[in-house]
Amino acid sequence: MSTETIHQSATLTRLRTDEDAWVFRTPRIEDGIRIHELIASCPPLDENSSYCNFLQSSHFNKTCILAEHKGSVAGFISGYLKPEAPNELFVWQVAVSPEARGKGLAFHMLQELLMRDHLSDVNVVETTITGSNKGSWSLFRKLDAAHGENGEVTVFLDEKQHFKGKHDTEFLFRIPLK
Numbered sequence: 001m002s003t004e005t006i007h008q009s010a011t012l013t014r015l016r017t018d019e020d021a022w023v024f025r026t027p028r029i030e031d032g033i034r035i036h037e038l039i040a041s042c043p044p045l046d047e048n049s050s051y052c053n054f055l056q057s058s059h060f061n062k063t064c065i066l067a068e069h070k071g072s073v074a075g076f077i078s079g080y081l082k083p084e085a086p087n088e089l090f091v092w093q094v095a096v097s098p099e100a101r102g103k104g105l106a107f108h109m110l111q112e113l114l115m116r117d118h119l120s121d122v123n124v125v126e127t128t129i130t131g132s133n134k135g136s137w138s139l140f141r142k143l144d145a146a147h148g149e150n151g152e153v154t155v156f157l158d159e160k161q162h163f164k165g166k167h168d169t170e171f172l173f174r175i176p177l178k
Contacts, residue, residue: 027057
């Protein structure tokens with residue numbers, strides 16, 4: 001069987017055969033429990049209730065993306081448009097299954113999400129990251145580099161002040177898009 005390129009950018013080339021197709025799509029409510037299971041398999045992500053994942057895959061699904069590989073959930077990004085700033089996308093969680101790591105999937109999902117027509121007015125991406133989450137720092141630094149390296153990092157929720165020592169500090173990474 002021949003191999004064909006289905007997506008090519010400066011940062012990612014994905015090869016596909018019929019047996020090895022990647023699907024990127026808007027999640028549906030039926031995906032909620034599979035999303036919950038994916039996030040549970042991705043420490044250090046906070047495991048929210050499955051109900052939260054059902055809401056993300058229904059009420060907030062237009063700002064989320066699901067990646068499937070061979071019928072299995074391989075990745076998920078949850079986000080929402082900020083109510084007071086509808087041109088800003090807040091990325092809540094990025095989850096990539098252990099089997100799919102190291103393939104550029106998280107960045108590809110983020111690119112696919114930002115290319116959606118209804119998000120064409122988004123001019124800022126924000127996320128929060130704990131200091132030890134190397135994967136997320138790498139992903140969002142890559143996004144920042146692709147958009148001119150104008151991102152800013154500030155403390156969003158402090159370990160002592162906000163979490164009373166029960167959670168690591170969450171840093172806000174704000175990335176203007178060109």
